[in-house]
Amino acid sequence: MPVHVVKDGAGPSTQVPAQPQRISIPLLCPTSACTGKTVKGRVVHKGPLVSMGEDNYVLKTVIQEEDSQQDMSPDHSSINVILFGALAKDYSESVSQGDVLLVAGFTVGKSPTAHKDKLHACNLQLAGDDAWVYVWPSTVSLRAFVPSKRTSPVSTEVTKAAKVVKYTYAPLSDLTPGVVVNVYAVVTFFKQPFRTKGTDYCSTLKITDQSNKKVGCTIFCDKLEEHPKIFKMGDIIRLHRVKTQLFNGAISLLTSHGFSVVTFDGTVGSPVVPRTSSGSFKFGEEDCQAVEALRTWAANQSLVPAVPCVPLSAVQPKTYFDLTCQLLAKAPVDSSCTLLKVWDGSKCPHPLLDVFVEPNTLEGSPTLSKDIANLTANVLVYDNHVEVSRQLKPGSYLRIYNLHAVPGASRLPSNDSGQSDQTEHLGFYLHGGSSYGKGLRVLPDDSPDILDLKRILETFSDSDINDSSLFEVWSTPPESIGASPDEIATERKCDHTVEQVSLAEVKSRGPPQVFHVQAQLKSYQPQRLYQSLKLYCHECKTIRDVPDDVTVGGVFSEAQKDVGPCNNGYWTLELNLPREPPSESPSRNLTLLISSQLMGKGKAKELIFLKGATLEETCRIASAYSNIVPVTSPQGTMTPLDLSAPFLFRGTKRYYGCKQCSQLKVGESLGEGVEVLDEKSVADALGVQLLQYGLLMKLELQDGTGSLEALLWRDAESFFHVSAEDAANDQEAQDRVQETMDRLCPPGSSMAERPWMDLCLSAYTVEENGQRLACYQICHTDTRGTNPHTHPHTHATPSDT
C-alpha cells in the first residue's frame, strides 16, 4: 500500500519508517540525492485524479513545509508533487487538503510551471513501488497565532490528529505565493460586495495584523450572504482557505476552494460575536483570544483613518462621510437613481434638500408626523446602488458609505415645481461605482451602533429629554415645526387667526388668551369612557356624574315602598303583580297614570306616569311608550322620583334634572299644559331643571417643548362628531368616541406613533380654594378623517366652566 494513513493516536514510531534524512523543501534541487530521503509538508492543494488510460492515473498536489527555516529560501517552501499510477488513485481517495504528508521514494524534477505558479523550481515525482506517502489526516494545529516560527514535534501532530480540527493562522508577513492559508486580521479598508463581470460578487478588502503587513484581499462568491459582514474599518476578520497570490509584486489573498469567513466587531471589550451566515463554522476559545489580541493591538495602531462615521448634525458640506441611519421611505426617481429618505435623530445644521416624488411612488412612510423638526435627509443613490436599494425595507437600519454632502444640489427633473430656491440646501449623494468603498448595507438590529441610533430615535417618543444633542432639535423655533397636513389628526374650526405657538409658550403667556398649538396626546383621563359622561346644569353651572344603575335602581326600590293610593284626576290603570320569588317579597301594585287633559286630546299614550315599577320594568315599558315619568305618591300626592334617578325615560334615553335648581311640581296638575312632548317640555311641566349631557376629558398634550393639561368639554361633541346624549345611551356612539381616542393615542403606542393635532386652546382662570388657576380647554377643534358621515346633533352646548 503506497499511501499509508497513520491512524488516530498511533505514534509515528510504530508505522513510519525511520526518517533519518529528511530534506527541507526549500533546499531541494534537481541534483539532490533522493534515495532514502523524505520530504514533509501539509497539503495546500489537491488536484483532480486524471485518467491517462486503463489503470493509469496522474494527480498533482502541492505541499507546503510549515517548519522550514525562514532564513533559507522562504518563497520556496511549497512544492508541486506529481503522483502516477495506482499511487495517484490511492492518494486521491485517502488524502485531503490540510493533511500532513511524509513522502519517500520520489525523484526531483524541474517544475515546468514554476514561472506561473511561483512555487518551487522543482517538483517531486512519485511513481512505482518505491514511492510512499505517509499521511496524518486532518488539519492540525502546529502553532498558535504568534508571529514566532517554532517547530512542533511530529508526535504532537499525530496525537491531535482527527480529534479536534484546529486551524493554523499565518501572520500576514509570512505569506508566500501560491499557498492556501488561514488568517486573522483587522480590516483597514473594504468595499461592500459588488457584482463582477463574471458570475460572482466581489468584496475587496485590505487587512493587517500584528505583523503590521497590509495585504489586499479579494473575495469572490456568488452568494451575497457568504461575503464577509464588514460594517466598518477596524472590524476583525477570520479567513479560512484563502490562496496567496503575487500581484504587482505584493502578496494578496484570494478565495480558494472551501473558503469561509467570519467577522467580528473590532471594539475593545465588546462581546466577541461571530458574524456569519454559515451554520457550521468552528469557533472556540482560541478565536476569542485571537479577536481580543487583534482588537487590543489595533487600538494602539491608528489603523483606521479619522472616523468617517458622522451624524447628520455634524455633516460638513462638500465632504464624504459614512452615515448610520434608519430608512423611512424610498422611491425610484429614474432607472439609475433611487431616493432614500433617512434620518438618524440628529438635526443637520444646514437646510436639507427637499426632493419631491409622487406620493404613490413612495414606499414606506416618510413619518413626517414624528419628524417635527425636519430631520429627514434625502439621499440619492445612483447606478449600482439602485439594485441594492431595491432590497431595502423601510424601517431597517442602514450604513451608507462614502456619502457625498452636496451643497446647492442640482435639481431633479421631478423637483422643479415649488422648489424655487434650494441652492444652499444640502443634498446627499451616493455616487455610482464602488471606489472609496461607496455602497450601503443593512445593519442588523442588534449591532452596537444600531442600539445607539435606536435609543436616539426612541427619545422622540419620550417626554424626558436628557440627551443634550437633542435639545437643539427640540428648541427649534415653532415656525419650523410642522407635521405634514395629511398627518394631522384634528382640524381647527375657529374663525380667528393667531400664531401657532409651542406649549411652553402657552404656559408662559397664560390666560386669558386663545392659542393655536400643534401637539400630540400623551395621556388622557378618564380611561373608562362612561366616566367621561357628565350632566351639566345651565342654571347653577355644576357638572355631576351620570348615576349608575345601582344608584338609580335604589331610588326606584325606595319609591316602591310607597304603596299608598294616588290622588285622583288621572286615568289610572292598576296592575296587581303576582308575588315573585323570593316569596317574602311583598306583592305590589304597578300603576299607569295618564292625565285627563292628554286623554281628552287623544294623546293618552304620549305621556305616562308610572308608579311602583322597578328600574328594569320602567325601561321595558319605556321602550314601548314615548315618555315615561316614574312617580311616587307620598301622602297620596303624585310626585316625581328623587332626582338622583331620571325624571323621564324616552325610548332608551334617560333624562335627569338638577336637584339644586329644580322646583318639582306635585299633584293633579302634573303634566298639564304640555303641548310638544319632548324632554324640555316635560321638564318644564314637572318643574325640573333639565340637565344636559356632556363629555368631559382631560388631555395631556405634548410637543417638543413640554406638556400641558387641557380639558375637552365645551366642544367635545364636535371634536368627537358625536352627541353626548347619544354616547350616554348608544353603544355605537360610545364606540365612536373610543375609536377617536384610540386613533390619537393607540393602546401601547409610543409617542412617535401618535398623530399630531392642530388645536385651538382657550386659556382661562378658575378660582379654587381662593387660588387662581390657569385652565386650558380645547375649543373649535374637530377630529379629522373618521366618521365623515356623522355629525353632532344640534344641541345647545354647555358654556364654559
Next chain:
DNA sequence: GATTAGGTTTTG
C-alpha cells in the same frame, strides 16, 4: 469549470 478584480483622488 474558469472568471470576476486588483481600493482611491469620486461629483448626477
